[in-house]
Amino acid sequence: MAGFSLKCGDCGTLLKSVEEAQEHAELTKHANFVESTEAVLNLVCADCGKPCRSKTESDLHTKRTGHTEFVDKTSEAAKPISLEAPKPKDDVEMEEAGGGSSTQQEGEMVVPEVNPQLLVELEEMGFPKERSTRALHFSGNENLEAAVSWIVEHENDPDIDQMPLVPVSSKKPEAPKKALTPEEIKQKQHEVSVISLHNAVEMLMNERIRIGKELLEAKRIEEDNERKRIMALRKAEKEEEKRAREKIRQKLEEDKAERRRKLGLPPEEPAAAKPSPPPVEEKKSSLPIRPATKAEQMRECLRTLKQNNKEDEAKVKTAFNTLLTFAKNVATNPNEEKFRKIRLTNANFQDRVGKLKGGVEFLELCGFEKIEGGEFLYLPREKVDMPVLHSAGSELNSAINNPFFGVL
Structure with a gap:
């Protein structure tokens, strides 16, 4: 299959013709070219009709104008590249000569000749060939900066991407090529690489924005889970308070009935008594916060301690705070033996915890041994x-902290 483009083996650039390959070789000193079946793209903007020869050029056009729809006409414009040597100009003129050729050329329109080196540089910057040719022709075909300035000023012209035509008689003689210094070549290559660098930076910023959004979403999910857990804990506490109030109400009813019995009064009629609400089934929390069995045993020890000393709230609170101090000291300083060893015969310990039923048992549940x-x-x-x-x-x-603790 005939090649539709020439590919530079050094940088991978696709070129539409042998002339472009020669100009590319003069500019970059690359000499390794092969035929490629991949045609140079011909993406035409559906909004303004601008042709783009690469995906990078179409992306730049989208960024400048906001146009996103392109029609791929690559297959329509692609033609096999001929690698045969061109015929001499004299032979072409003799083939075309045939009676009245001079009168035919008088009204002929041709593409103006421009500096091929500047044309290649403009195309490497991402501008199409038609726009680059028009800019060089109308800016005097002198330097790259003037051509770029002309493109910026005439970007909205309706014929900006049409190849300019001039009469044969007004065709300017070919200007001598001006050799670029190594510093100028480096500067031009730097200008070409700016576009690629800009695209890379934009891709990096988009990736950072995407990662930031994912982190925010993960944080939001974590906060939602934490909020649900706290709501479940509060609900469990409210249910416990509700059961405690019901126990207190039943206890008051029993005390009232006992007082009536001691005073010799008849018991209340069953009809007058208020029906007790159905017992509320205790719901166990589904949150695996702590070991259930040992926690229930600890709670039972504390309830026993409070029930047996309910007439002395200060003593109960002192015992609870003392036990909390023992547990906190061991958890904070597990390597300190003085926090892990308690003398049972100590007078202060006996007065605060040892004499109270449930205190020593609570410490044994924490892991203490006699x-x-x-x-x-x-x-x-x-x-x-x-x-x-x-x-x-x-x-x-x-x-x-719970005033209803121990009444169940």
């Missing part, structure tokens, strides 16, 4: 269980 004939409570370092200590702290905080 040693030396029951004189000390000791928690070995290897048996320090942080989840159990945290659970103990939660139960003690609930017992201290």
